[in-house]
Amino acid sequence: MILMLDSSIDWDDLHPTNRYAAEIVLGIRKACELEILACQRHLDDLQRQATLDFPFVFDESRADRIFEWFERCCRHVRGPFSGQLIELLPFQKFDLGCLFGWVHMESGKRRFVLSYNERARGNVKSTEMSGIALYGMCGDCVYPPDDPDQKRYEDMPEVECAAVDKGQARRVWGDAQKMGEKSPDILKRLRIKRTYIEHSTRGGWLRPLSKDTKNKDSGAPCIVIIDEYHAHPTSEIVDVLRSGFGKRLQSLMLIITTAGKNAENNPCKKERDSHEKILRGDIPMIETTFAMIRTLDKGDDPHDQSTWPKANPILQEENEYSQALLKEIKTEHDEAFNSGDAAKIREWLTKRVNLWQADSEDKFMSGIMDKWKALAISRDAFFDLVRGFETWNGLDLSKTTDLTAAGFVFRLPDGRYAVTAHGFMPQESATKHEHSDRVPYRYWAERGWCTLTPGSVVDYSFIKSHIQQREQEQSWIIKEVCYDPYNATHFTSELEAEGYERVEIRQGVQTLSEPTKFFRELVLQGLIVHDGSELLTWCLSNAIEVSDNNGNIKLSKKHKDDSQRIDLIAAILNAMVRAMTRDNSIDLNEHIMSEDFSF
Structure with a gap:
């Protein structure tokens, strides 16, 4: 019926x-x-x-x-x-x-x-x-x-x-x-x-x-x-x-x-x-x-x-x-x-009244995930929109057995920003995490939102190939590779040797607070567009906001071993640090060295 x-x-x-x-x-x-x-x-x-x-x-x-x-x-x-x-x-x-x-x-x-x-x-x-x-x-x-x-x-x-x-x-x-x-x-x-x-x-x-x-x-x-x-x-x-x-x-x-x-x-x-x-x-x-x-x-x-x-x-x-x-x-x-x-x-x-207690999480996108989803366009439309544009690449290279991410941020002529991200995970880890975390990595791989690399550790050559493929097929112009220094120094050195300009993005609140707040403001104002990645949306929905006594914020998982991962949005924010800086000649070193890492 x-x-x-x-x-x-x-x-x-x-x-x-x-x-x-x-x-x-x-x-x-x-x-x-x-x-x-x-x-x-x-x-x-x-x-x-x-x-x-x-x-x-x-x-x-x-x-x-x-x-x-x-x-x-x-x-x-x-x-x-x-x-x-x-x-x-x-x-x-x-x-x-x-x-x-x-x-x-x-x-x-x-x-x-x-x-x-x-x-x-x-x-x-x-x-x-x-x-x-x-x-x-x-x-x-x-x-x-x-x-x-x-x-x-x-x-x-x-x-x-x-x-x-x-x-x-x-x-x-x-x-x-x-x-x-x-x-x-x-x-x-x-x-x-x-x-x-x-x-x-x-x-x-x-x-x-x-x-x-x-x-x-x-x-x-x-x-x-x-x-x-x-x-x-x-x-x-x-x-x-x-x-x-x-x-x-x-x-x-x-x-x-x-x-x-x-x-x-x-x-x-x-x-x-x-x-x-x-x-x-x-x-x-x-x-x-x-x-x-x-x-x-x-x-x-x-x-x-x-x-x-x-x-x-x-x-x-x-x-x-x-x-x-x-x-x-x-x-x-x-x-x-x-x-x-x-x-x-x-x-x-x-x-x-069935309300969970003692949950200290403060969801970064609380109440506006529907707004984020409404800003999605099809993948083909996204590629057409940003074809030939300059882009800032962000990397979040986590443990080699876990999810790793490459993100891209574009500044559009109409004042909007466009963002996309791709995940990488070892095939063996994906199988394990599907059973333990009930997260459909293989489904996402079939949909093109992530790549499952052979074996038990992430093969970084797949990340390099992904970046180069986007350059060649979509005519993207990589302005900078913006990376979290954890686990990334050797890999980004290889990229630098091939002609990419790399910028280290320290992970303290003094560096990340402004782009993190800026990202959310773009969503609230409808000034961001994305390709509807289900994996990116999942990572964004997992992100917890932590702050210091001065109101600076950055994103985190609930705890370090949490299976609810945030790597793709972390990669995008690494790129956003530089993309939102209109004059990229600004020297961030003095700013970075003054970071307060205490919470």
Whole structure:
């Protein structure tokens, strides 16, 4: 079914998943920006389903199957509805409908391999995950959309309920155990004992898993549930369980969590940031990943009760539970903020309105990334625009095993600046970083935004070739090579021997503050143009602004080992130091020597 958002919508005929998405996008339901983007993604996918570029279809019968599982077989195990059959709420039908309704148009295999779902405490996360865990043991199957009678179930199904410690891991598992015991339909299929759950005829297991569990990497999981990922100090358990994928028909990992209080170098926060950038279009869409983040928007007043449903979708429903939850959130709010206890306030902000805390980052392009994207033109148009122009080349030669960059800055006759940058990374490192950082370097290489050099270290000869190729093919006139001296002295000496003029750009705030501020001002005024590089946009979105006591700034990553790299914008700013200086005869040495490197 194609869904068009106009006055002709027949709401009664819409599937619950599609109806919820439409209500969110049209503003009928209160939602944060990230939920709106997730719902818009679903509606956009409906428009392009079953095409060569997008070989997936939304099979309403598959979505209905998971709905029926919950509402006919699963019962609440605690709270005011304990013992009653679960009646899925609209937001749950959207999330579950997307996860289980989208399938490959030919094989019928589930589209999504990974789900990241973040919402505030009290919004029935454990109940939902317990039902999915039992479905993985009893009802999960594959069947071609055109032949629903040919169902294929997994033999020896394996469902893992993973958490940071044994107690938390047993929470979802224990709820699944109680839920199964309360359901005659489930008891027909499973053997549920005090210490284990298995399928009565197909074997397998549903088990709790934590960092202390032995043989975590010995299985072939069908469904993995990662509970409260914010509490995990590392991504070890996610990485180990993900490594078992590929052995089943359609493995699925579900990460479910609230926000956390340790946003610095937290694996969950990294995961969340990656999904946020995908939803916002800062990095390419990963078609097999589902993301739903329900939180307050930037600028929302957390004391304003009307904003709370953005992080607590259950508050939009009129029932006994939602009323009790609202009362509890308000009581905890008043206690926390009246006490003045910072720990209680942070606890309320993370758990009740899903806001990450203790994040010291100050994003350089906060609030203006959309402005940056709007200033892009096509690559061909960019080359036509700057053909034959003078340009300043900037280099950022980082560790030879990491991303390295060559940037170019042009001054245009109309007063605008044009910028472009290209990345270089060893092939072996790119493969590793795609798995650990979930950043699509190979995709970017195919698109021409970066070059993957053979082996395990960057071959600088590729950078030299790239510069020379731009000169020859685009008739660019390289005014100067502007370089960060770290790791670059020998390479730039080679360039100088071939006739290039090189200028060392010291990396202190006294040198970089003015061009960094100037770059942002160009974006704000619409006086910069770029070629739409997805890799450059990603680097720019990662950049953190740090400042000294005098208001001087420069860019940085969150910390030195962060995988969210900024190399391409760093290369451009090195070039901007000289490009923005109209009279390039000015001697910068005196200025550079006076730099204050203290923060």
